[in-house]
Amino acid sequence: MKLFDDSKSPWVFLAPSLVLYGLYVLFPIVFTFYLSVTAWDGISSFPLPMCITSPETSCLSNFTELFEAELFWKSFTNNLLWLVFFGISPLFGLFLALFFHVKSNFASPLKTLLFMPMVFSLIVVGMIWSWFLQPGFGLVDTVLHLLKLLPPDQEFGLMTELGLAPNAGVILAAIWPHSAYCMILYLAGLSNLPKNVFEAALIDGANRWQLLWHVILPMLKPATIIVVIVTMIGALRAFDIVAIMTNGGPANSTNTLALYMYQETFVNFRYGYGASIAVVLFMISVGLILAYLRQIKKGET
Amino acid sequence: MEPRRPSWLFWLLALVLVLVWISPILATLLTSLKTLEELNQGLYWTFPKHWNLDNYIEAFVNGGFSHYFINSFIYTIPSLFGIIALSSLNGFVLSKLKFKGREKITLLFLAGMLLPFQILLIPVFYLSSNILGTYDSYLGVILFHIAFQLGFASFFMRNFMKSIPDSIIEAARMDGCSNLKIFYSVVLPLMKPAIAALSTLLFTWIWNDYLWALILIQSDELKPVTTALENLKGQWVSSYNLQSAGAIIAAIPPVLIFAFLQRHFVKGLTMGSGK
Numbered sequence: 001m002k003l004f005d006d007s008k009s010p011w012v013f014l015a016p017s018l019v020l021y022g023l024y025v026l027f028p029i030v031f032t033f034y035l036s037v038t039a040w041d042g043i044s045s046f047p048l049p050m051c052i053t054s055p056e057t058s059c060l061s062n063f064t065e066l067f068e069a070e071l072f073w074k075s076f077t078n079n080l081l082w083l084v085f086f087g088i089s090p091l092f093g094l095f096l097a098l099f100f101h102v103k104s105n106f107a108s109p110l111k112t113l114l115f116m117p118m119v120f121s122l123i124v125v126g127m128i129w130s131w132f133l134q135p136g137f138g139l140v141d142t143v144l145h146l147l148k149l150l151p152p153d154q155e156f157g158l159m160t161e162l163g164l165a166p167n168a169g170v171i172l173a174a175i176w177p178h179s180a181y182c183m184i185l186y187l188a189g190l191s192n193l194p195k196n197v198f199e200a201a202l203i204d205g206a207n208r209w210q211l212l213w214h215v216i217l218p219m220l221k222p223a224t225i226i227v228v229i230v231t232m233i234g235a236l237r238a239f240d241i242v243a244i245m246t247n248g249g250p251a252n253s254t255n256t257l258a259l260y261m262y263q264e265t266f267v268n269f270r271y272g273y274g275a276s277i278a279v280v281l282f283m284i285s286v287g288l289i290l291a292y293l294r295q296i297k298k299g300e301t
Numbered sequence: 302m303e304p305r306r307p308s309w310l311f312w313l314l315a316l317v318l319v320l321v322w323i324s325p326i327l328a329t330l331l332t333s334l335k336t337l338e339e340l341n342q343g344l345y346w347t348f349p350k351h352w353n354l355d356n357y358i359e360a361f362v363n364g365g366f367s368h369y370f371i372n373s374f375i376y377t378i379p380s381l382f383g384i385i386a387l388s389s390l391n392g393f394v395l396s397k398l399k400f401k402g403r404e405k406i407t408l409l410f411l412a413g414m415l416l417p418f419q420i421l422l423i424p425v426f427y428l429s430s431n432i433l434g435t436y437d438s439y440l441g442v443i444l445f446h447i448a449f450q451l452g453f454a455s456f457f458m459r460n461f462m463k464s465i466p467d468s469i470i471e472a473a474r475m476d477g478c479s480n481l482k483i484f485y486s487v488v489l490p491l492m493k494p495a496i497a498a499l500s501t502l503l504f505t506w507i508w509n510d511y512l513w514a515l516i517l518i519q520s521d522e523l524k525p526v527t528t529a530l531e532n533l534k535g536q537w538v539s540s541y542n543l544q545s546a547g548a549i550i551a552a553i554p555p556v557l558i559f560a561f562l563q564r565h566f567v568k569g570l571t572m573g574s575g576k
Contacts, residue, residue: 009480010400017387017451018406024448025413028424035423045431100315102307112563113319116326119555121509123527124548127534128325131332131541139328176325188570229415237417240511244531258419265423266516275423282420289415 032282035275036062042271050272062276072277074252075260078167079284082235082256085171086178090227093182094220098212100183101190111187118180126244129173133158159246166246166254174241178234182227189223190216225296229289236285257281333357333545340542356546360533364543366550368522369529373554375439376514376525377507380446384454384503385496387447392458392495393488397470398480407459413452418512421449426516437519445517446507454499461495461569462488498569501562505555526551 037059040047051059058064066072100111117125132139135157144150158169197215217224239258242248248255248263257277265274307315320327332340333356335349360366395407425445426436435441465488473483511527518524524532530547537543559566 010394010398010403013390013394013480013484014406017391017455020387020444020448021409021413021451023428024425024445025416025421025452026409028421028428029416031424031427032420032422096318099318102311104307106312107307107315108563110315110319111567112560113323115559115563116323116556119505119559120326120548120552121511121527121530121555123509123511123530124552127530127544127548128329132325132328139324184567184570187567191567233415233417237419239419243511244534258417261419261422262512271423278417278419278422281417285415285417 029282032275032278035272036279038272038275040271040275042265042269047272062273063280065273066276066280071252071255071260072257075255075257078254078256079236079238081164081167082171082174082238083232085168086174086235086238087231089175089178090182090224090231092175092179093184093227094186096179096183097186097190098216101187114183115180117177118184120177122174122177122240123244125173125177126241129169129176130159130245133169135160160250162250162253164253166250170238170242170245170254173245174234174238178231182231185227185230186220186223189220192223193219221296225293228292232288232292233285236281236288329545329548332542333549335542337540337542356542357550360543360546360550364529364533364536364547366526366529366547369524369526370550372439372523373508373525373527373551376442376446376510377504380443380450380507381500381503383443383447384450385500388451388454388458388499389489389492389496390484391451391455392460392462392492393484395455395459396462397465397467397488407456410452410455410459413449414456418449422512422516425513429517436517437523439523442514442517445513446510449513450503450506454503457499458492458495461492465491494565494569496569497562497565498567501558501566504558508555 034049035047037049037051038047039050039053039062049059050057050061096114100107100114120128135141135155140158141150141156144156145152150156159166193216197219237258238256239262242254242256242259243262246254248259258281261274261277261281264270264277331347331349334352334354336351336353336355339350361370391410395403395410429441429445430436433441435444469487469491470483473487478486508525509527510525511531514525514528518528521532530544530551533547534544
């Protein structure tokens with residue numbers, strides 16, 4: 001290992017990356033925290049904290065306003081819904097990966113077809129599912145009519161209902177490509193498992209469920225950790241598909257924190273307030289990921 | 302784990318499953334080949350009476366899609382090369398060179414791939430418009446994509462590199478090679494599967510980006526295919542056949558890349574997630 005000691009070249013090699021990374025990733029994190037205590041409008045050159053420009057306001061007044069805003073809590077609840085229901089995708093992904101983990105050259109074109117939704121832009125996915133869920137002529141209505149679950153003269157519009165229904169439509173659309181991504185990660189995990197595990201367990205008299213529960217799943221844990229974290233982040237930053245399918249509507253019933261943040265910032269030009277939403281979103285993500293990793297660690301000891 | 306041998310029942314179930322799974326894509330494909338008259342008769346989910354590519358021609362020529370399509374390539378290709386170049390170098394440094402602070406840098410890259418990007422939104426906009434002057438330019442979007450994907454890409458490359466035995470590098474070092482020479486003549490050729498896998502993912506992600514182009518690009522002539530698609534949705538409100546054609550056009554390049562590199566993709570991903 002001594003041979004590998006080279007005091008300067010690692011930093012020379014890393015330098016361009018660190019400059020870019022620092023400029024576009026690290027600095028922005030700090031700067032968003034700073035902006036969250038300002039009332040920046042996006043135009044004035046450099047914003048100062050609110051409590052300095054007007055001493056009677058608190059520096060945290062963006063946050064007090066945020067926690068009193070109805071739309072914030074609405075969006076927050078929707079993100080919680082996302083966490084729960086978008087969280088189904090790892091199960092689909094695992095099922096598909098286990099099902100398609102077979103020894104045959106013919107399986108690979110089928111796998112390619114299963115990957116397809118993941119390759120599509122979420123904008124495209126959102127457009128497709130919007131047509132599917134159209135009342136009257138959409139595929140969902142067509143199938144309901146065919147199965148006689150809906151009288152021919154009636155329409156069922158998931159996206160135009162009030163309440164939770166439109167959320168179901170948007171999340172369903174998002175589960176589709178994300179399950180494909182989870183499947184890929186699980187397929188990679190499966191092919192990493194030692195080859196003789198299967199036989200050894202079967203010789204020991206384990207049935208298929210015991211095999212899955214006691215042997216395969218524990219060994220897939222590294223893949224599961226990645227899949228769960230990717231899914232949590234995906235649920236929290238849901239934006240594209242909501243923007244294209246509902247733009248938060250009807251009556252803000254599908255708004256998410258990411259969309260709320262975008263609207264306040266780039267539509268209402270309240271950059272400071274938008275930054276405070278981003279900070280809250282960031283804290284929730286970091287908190288969730290750390291809690292999950294701690295839970296994993298606990299399980300290991 | 303040894304894969305099982307499939308039976309005829311597997312193939313039957315698999316075929317049904319795949320058909321249901323991709324039915325949204327098939328429906329879009331069928332819709333894109335129909336005329337508006339046919340759609341207005343309510344024949345949404347049937348085969349088109351007359352197969353024609355008029356919608357594609359309409360979208361490509363009159364919808365300006367040819368232009369947006371080229372823009373998407375202008376964003377994706379340089380970003381891809383930039384990320385691959387930097388992250389393979391980083392992967393080598395973080396897995397094969399010993400230096401103080403290595404673990405910290407690795408952790409820094411890992412953390413970058415876990416954060417919700419909303420935290421970057423406003424400062425990146427601020428940086429581009431007020432400091433770097435790269436707002437509303439190809440360069441601004443490309444630089445951001447490179448920086449943003451570096452965390453994931455470097456971590457991925459590092460994991461892959463760990464599966465390459467140290468003895469190969471040691472041997473090159475004995476021959477008197479410098480680190481740079483070792484990197485491009487020994488390490489880089491070995492990284493091909495990982496580069497193929499990473500390129501596939503990155504191409505898809507950058508090509509499909511919507512949000513950052515929305516934030517950093519204002520002029521219509523610089524828009525990529527995703528934001529253009531969103532505009533066209535408003536323009537052709539109920540012309541689902543035209544919208545479908547646009548959606549299919551936007552999806553063709555990543556689908557081709559994926560189909561082309563699929564074999565390398567799963568292999569590279571497997572090795573990349575090994576450690």
